Amino acid sequence: MGKTYNWAVLGCGHIAEKFSTDLKLLRNAKLYAAASRNLQKAQNFAAEYGFEMAYGSYEEMVADPKVDIVYVATPHSHHRNHTLLCLNNKKAVLCEKAFAMNQKEAEEMVATAKENNTFLMEAFWTMFQPSFNKAMEIIKSGELGKLKIVRSDFAFHAPFDKTKRLYNINLGGGSLLDIGIYPVFAALTSLGIPETIKTFANFSETGSEESISIIFKYKDGEMANLTSSFAAYSPVQTEYWCEKGHLTLNARWFTPTDITIWKEGGSETKIPNMLKNGWGYQFEAAHVMQCLDEGKIESEKMSWKTSLDLMKILDRVRIDAGIFFPKHDKNLFSEMK
Numbered sequence: 001m002g003k004t005y006n007w008a009v010l011g012c013g014h015i016a017e018k019f020s021t022d023l024k025l026l027r028n029a030k031l032y033a034a035a036s037r038n039l040q041k042a043q044n045f046a047a048e049y050g051f052e053m054a055y056g057s058y059e060e061m062v063a064d065p066k067v068d069i070v071y072v073a074t075p076h077s078h079h080r081n082h083t084l085l086c087l088n089n090k091k092a093v094l095c096e097k098a099f100a101m102n103q104k105e106a107e108e109m110v111a112t113a114k115e116n117n118t119f120l121m122e123a124f125w126t127m128f129q130p131s132f133n134k135a136m137e138i139i140k141s142g143e144l145g146k147l148k149i150v151r152s153d154f155a156f157h158a159p160f161d162k163t164k165r166l167y168n169i170n171l172g173g174g175s176l177l178d179i180g181i182y183p184v185f186a187a188l189t190s191l192g193i194p195e196t197i198k199t200f201a202n203f204s205e206t207g208s209e210e211s212i213s214i215i216f217k218y219k220d221g222e223m224a225n226l227t228s229s230f231a232a233y234s235p236v237q238t239e240y241w242c243e244k245g246h247l248t249l250n251a252r253w254f255t256p257t258d259i260t261i262w263k264e265g266g267s268e269t270k271i272p273n274m275l276k277n278g279w280g281y282q283f284e285a286a287h288v289m290q291c292l293d294e295g296k297i298e299s300e301k302m303s304w305k306t307s308l309d310l311m312k313i314l315d316r317v318r319i320d321a322g323i324f325f326p327k328h329d330k331n332l333f334s335e336m337k
């Protein structure tokens with residue numbers, strides 16, 4: 001039996017609430033510290049979710065020697081700085097998606113994990129969902145024939161509000177890094193790195209991207225057709241179109257969900273949702289503790305290469321679509337590799 005780990009959340013926002021609820025499901029996780037830029041907010045959060053300590057600054061929290069693992073739950077624009085703060089204080093890090101604002105930042109984060117010999121993983125929870133893994137197993141088994149086309153979407157209506165994170169380009173606002181990253185992840189994990197990328201994007205009054213359609217083309221003719229948007233609701237499905245049938249990860253495909261498989265000849269089967277309790281964040285948290293039990297600083301399941309490949313593709317998508325973050329992207333073109 002592994003040890004019990006003291007978890008801290010860095011940033012007491014929306015996702016930190018859901019994650020903390022799921023952390024309670026794990027017997028080897030202790031909800032130890034809540035850290036906010038505001039002490040009262042941290043205290044309220046700690047009281048509500050059962051954390052032992054509350055800190056009014058992120059710096060004070062990382063100075064606590066009892067903290068083992070930090071869940072970085074701030075806007076994407078701050079992932080690099082907050083991850084570096086934790087790693088340089090030898091805290092294992094589970095950092096929310098998008099891992100960083102661009103590939104360069106992601107590379108710095110990985111380099112800092114190596115320098116400090118300290119664990120780092122992107123909190124890409126889909127990678128740990130039983131339904132997503134079952135779908136990947138079926139697709140990769142070849143029972144539906146060769147995968148030729150991936151169609152994936154994630155959109156919801158978030159009315160324009162320039163004060164909100166989703167529309168603030170200095171916080172990485174725009175649908176792509178917030179939710180479009182999921183369809184891009186679906187393509188990366190099934191078809192790999194695309195040869196060609198074409199996009200169309202629509203922008204809001206703040207200059208943030210509101211809707212984006214993306215097409216990837218691969219060297220053997222495979223395609224991915226990906227969409228994200230804050231302008232309308234989508235079915236939130238991912239479909240894998242193969243030579244002998246198709247598989248659909250039903251709504252909301254990136255969370256614990258059910259699967260529909262259609263095979264040529266007309267037969268259809270369904271695999272029900274395998275989630276027993278929680279939102280589905282417990283799987284990534286359990287995996288982090290397993291990696292630490294095994295003395296690892298990198299997860300083989302959600303590897304640094306996967307996070308770097310994802311950021312690299314997102315940079316290429318942004319360059320094609322003209323999506324720039326002025327505070328972070330000074331040299332996006334020249335830094336592209």
Ligand SMILES: NC(=O)c1ccc[n+]([C@@H]2O[C@H](COP(=O)([O-])OP(=O)(O)OC[C@H]3O[C@@H](n4cnc5c(N)ncnc54)[C@H](OP(=O)(O)O)[C@@H]3O)[C@@H](O)[C@H]2O)c1
Binds near residue numbers: 013097
């Ligand atoms: N995996 C998922 O399902 C999922 C779902 C939603 C979001 N996310 C990701 O999680 C991250 C946070 O999203 P969220 O929806 O939780 O955001 P949010 O509710 O706006 O919370 C972000 C928190 O970050 C902290 N923060 C630090 N510097 C900030 C700044 N300059 N401006 C605003 N907040 C700042 C704040 O915490 P304090 O005030 O306590 O310091 C704030 O409450 C994003 O990267 C997002 O992509 C993931």
